[in-house]
Amino acid sequence: MTDTCNLWRDGYVIKDTYESMVTIPELYGKRQDAFIDFVQPGSWIHLAPLMVGNWGWNVDQSKLQLALWAILSAPILMSADLKQIPPQYRDLLLNKEVIAINQDKLGIAGMIVETIKEIHVWMKPVEPIVGKQHSFAVAFQNMRTYENFVKLPAERIGLISKCGYTVRNLFQAPSDNQSIKVLEQLEFMIPPMGVVLFKLSPICAPSGVYDYA
Numbered sequence: 001m002t003d004t005c006n007l008w009r010d011g012y013v014i015k016d017t018y019e020s021m022v023t024i025p026e027l028y029g030k031r032q033d034a035f036i037d038f039v040q041p042g043s044w045i046h047l048a049p050l051m052v053g054n055w056g057w058n059v060d061q062s063k064l065q066l067a068l069w070a071i072l073s074a075p076i077l078m079s080a081d082l083k084q085i086p087p088q089y090r091d092l093l094l095n096k097e098v099i100a101i102n103q104d105k106l107g108i109a110g111m112i113v114e115t116i117k118e119i120h121v122w123m124k125p126v127e128p129i130v131g132k133q134h135s136f137a138v139a140f141q142n143m144r145t146y147e148n149f150v151k152l153p154a155e156r157i158g159l160i161s162k163c164g165y166t167v168r169n170l171f172q173a174p175s176d177n178q179s180i181k182v183l184e185q186l187e188f189m190i191p192p193m194g195v196v197l198f199k200l201s202p203i204c205a206p207s208g209v210y211d212y213a
Contacts, residue, residue: 007046007075010035014048016056018193022143024048025068029112029120039109045074053080053089060194062092063171067139067197070102071110071122097170101126101137101199110137113157118143119150119190121157128201133161135201137170142190150196151187154180161202168199179203 011027014020024047028035039045047069052062069076078093085093092098101124110124120141125134138157142148159165164181168174169188180186180200190196 006042007044009046009048011047014051016051016054018057018061021048021051021057021061021065022193025072028072029122032111036109036111039073039107041105041107045072045109047072047074049077049079050093051079052092053078053082053085059088059092060191062089063197064141064193064195066092066095066098067170067195068122068141070098070197071124071137071139073102073104073107073109073124076102095170097168097199098197101170101197104137106134110139116150116152117148119148123157126199130161130202130204133202135199138198138200140188140190140196140198142192142194144192146192148190148192149188150190151185153185154200159200161204163202163204165200165202168201170197170199 011024012020014024028045028047035045050065050069051057052066066076076099080089104124104126106125106127108125110122112120113123114121120143122139122141124137126137128135136159140150154165164179167178167180188196
């Protein structure tokens with residue numbers, strides 16, 4: 001497939017509803033071992049157009065679609081009427097940090113690495129690489145219809161840099177940056193049917209290398 005296709009898909013046609021949207025990454029998540037090797041520069045999953053700015057779901061659900069499309073390195077093609085799009089949705093579509101995750105030049109698609117309390121944990125290796133340790137984009141997808149609290153050590157999802165990581169919530173202001181050690185807990189709340197999207201970058205090169213594959 002990578003020899004003949006720059007853009008490919010195998011899934012559902014999206015409708016302007018939250019339920020329709022979540023079935024698409026869920027399909028790829030269930031079959032990720034079969035799909036992952038086909039995603040690379042020049043060969044991309046076309047999940048569906050972005051519905052952000054249309055009327056099918058709220059801001060938190062729109063963040064979810066944008067985050068998962070970025071994690072999966074899928075084309076982010078807008079479908080909203082740009083003359084009428086509300087400002088909060090326009091701002092989501094103009095989020096340069098999320099776009100950078102989507103278009104990271106390593107071209108690696110993320111995968112589900114954990115499912116905890118109806119939360120999918122999606123991870124995507126991205127730049128910068130410090131020593132031999134990738135940075136990661138990590139999306140915590142809440143599948144519940146109410147808020148979901150997360151508390152887990154960084155090492156549980158394969159973050160092993162001994163110096164720790166800078167942590168950036170990509171849907172918050174840059175002033176909210178923090179750092180975390182490997183054995184420290186990530187603690188945060190995810191909105192109903194929403195997402196929290198982090199970028200974690202190693203502070204120094206680790207003594208060992210985490211093999212993402």
